[in-house]
Amino acid sequence: MPRHRSTLPTTSELEILRVMWTRGPSTVRQVYRTLAADREIGYSTVLKFMQIMTEKGTLLRDESVRPQLYRATKPRRETQRVLVRDLIARVFGGSSVSLVMQALADRKASPEERKQIRELLDSLDGKDTGAQGRPAR
Numbered sequence: 001m002p003r004h005r006s007t008l009p010t011t012s013e014l015e016i017l018r019v020m021w022t023r024g025p026s027t028v029r030q031v032y033r034t035l036a037a038d039r040e041i042g043y044s045t046v047l048k049f050m051q052i053m054t055e056k057g058t059l060l061r062d063e064s065v066r067p068q069l070y071r072a073t074k075p076r077r078e079t080q081r082v083l084v085r086d087l088i089a090r091v092f093g094g095s096s097v098s099l100v101m102q103a104l105a106d107r108k109a110s111p112e113e114r115k116q117i118r119e120l121l122d123s124l125d126g127k128d129t130g131a132q133g134r135p136a137r
Helices: 011-023 028-036 043-056 076-091 096-106 111-125
Strands: 059-062 069-072
Touching (some): 011 069, 043 059
């Protein structure tokens, strides 16, 4: 039976996507230089990954210009949503609560992060909180 090729980005592909989301459309050399600033990696390795990502539909290649420009096919938020859904399904048995509880238990959230979490929960509950954190009337 042939192996199903995952459309989810690998760790290395995510590194390339982070560069693409930050820089916007980029050449292989630009991506390579960005990645090589932080770790040892070969130009041909980056090129091969970007070719694979193009085949998978993760990147689009503009062949009308030289050097060719690549860009991510999906925005960061959409890719994050797909990865989180997959993680919740495979690791947490479909439970978003388990994921959130594990994330918060594993690393202490800063006061600003806790404020953002409260605001998100309030918006999901349909509440409009006033300046004092109490529901507005």
